[in-house]
Ligand code: HEC
Ligand code: HEC
């Protein structure tokens with residue numbers, strides 16, 4: 001076929017898409033609520049509160065230091081900064097005028113009450129899996145909270161992304177709207193876990209890599225590791241770099257307590273996911289979530305986690321060379337007192353063994369560098385303890401020496417490259 005013909009077909013395609021945009025993409029506004037707000041049962045509101053926690057609504061919809069769920073938090077995306085919105089029942093600036101059908105349409109189809117399309121920085125592609133019963137409870141909870149009037153900055157993305165109607169095409173390509181459907185080949189606990197993880201939990205929003213249009217990749221890429229607020233969200237499938245494979249018990253511990261003795265702690269963006277969300281879920285639901293997530297892990301060796309941990313600790317800590325080299329010196333001076341092999345008494349909170357930690361074994365050094373520079377000041381749960389940051393006592397070369405030493409001594413994996421430059425970049429990014 002000649003190029004001219006291709007051009008002709010392209011014009012045809014654009015025309016068809018234009019017709020599509022006008023005919024199908026246009027969504028009507030849903031009439032605002034009139035009269036007094038509805039009353040909901042205390043039971044439903046309480047259930048809604050726990051579901052809202054699982055969905056991390058407040059994590060995204062609360063500005064730093066601002067009123068809960070009143071929006072205004074900037075979310076940087078490759079397409080520009082998107083501001084979260086006010087989810088309190090204020091009629092003018094929040095969702096006070098939204099009927100349940102309007103709320104449901106937003107959660108399932110990413111379309112706001114006035115008919116405009118929402119950006120998928122709002123994880124409706126996952127929330128769409130949520131049952132009607134659960135969506136109603138979330139609505140009941142949100143509508144029962146105090147109304148807060150806000151003056152949040154509006155979202156202005158550069159052209160063409162400011163054309164929200166384009167999201168109709170994006171949805172056509174990437175949104176599979178609809179409630180989670182049970183997989184008949186799996187048991188009910190697995191299906192319950194999948195419902196929570198793939199729906200309100202939106203785990204894949206962070207733990208799955210995205211394509212050029214910002215949509216999650218699918219198939220074997222599901223849970224193959226992604227990005228969140230400048231951190232790496234590690235792979236949770238067979239590509240996981242955790243030195244001991246995650247299983248039902250360790251995942252359960254991590255979700256409930258923010259800590260697994262055979263892995264480590266939830267620190268960065270995972271901190272609030274656990275602290276505000278997972279740790280308050282019911283026993284049955286957390287077990288189901290752990291069961292489902294464990295089904296993605298590689299099968300571990302037959303010896304127990306404890307045996308593997310002992311072996312890895314012995315190999316790394318037992319083989320510590322006499323203090324030679326800058327990295328080893330910094331480690332013994334700055335880290336060793338707290339991060340010994342875990343056998344000695346624990347004085348303040350937990351002491352993750354670096355031999356078992358994904359951040360030392362990961363392909364990218366970023367999470368380890370961030371923890372060294374900034375420490376851990378907001379533990380997922382208070383009883384985990386705090387770690388000081390070293391941005392003021394170590395320069396970039398020292399941070400690099402330390403990280404390469406940890407990599408060699410504790411992970412025995414290929415060295416990371418350009419560590420000093422990376423440390424400088426991250427130091428600047430997270431400067432407060
Ligand atoms: C990862 C961050 C994130 C999470 C988690 C999140 N949201 Fe949002 N949400 C957003 C952003 C950003 C917008 C604005 C999108 C836009 O402007 O197109 C938004 C918009 C909305 C809207 C449309 C409101 C309006 O005025 O147009 C609703 C409704 C909503 N979210 C409900 C929820 C609920 C309920 C939860 C928890 C179950 C939740 N969101 C969790 C980021 C998030
Ligand atoms: C005063 C004690 C203390 C010192 C000193 C200390 N840490 Fe920590 N570290 C902790 C605690 C406590 C945690 C867990 C905190 C939490 O999650 O609440 C932690 C967590 C970590 C983690 C995260 C583990 C994970 O599971 O993600 C890494 C990595 C780490 N430390 C590395 C270091 C390095 C490298 C040094 C030396 C530069 C160091 N720490 C110095 C107490 C300390």
Ligand code: HEC
Nearest residue numbers: 201203206228231232233234242266267268269270271358
């Ligand atoms: C906002 C982004 C985000 C969401 C949503 C999220 N995670 Fe994470 N997760 C991370 C990041 C980043 C890390 C690694 C660093 C840290 O601790 O923050 C992580 C770490 C983890 C780890 C530890 C992995 C390892 O090898 O150390 C597990 C397990 C995990 N997440 C499971 C989940 C599950 C299950 C869900 C859904 C219920 C979920 N995550 C939702 C960002 C997220």
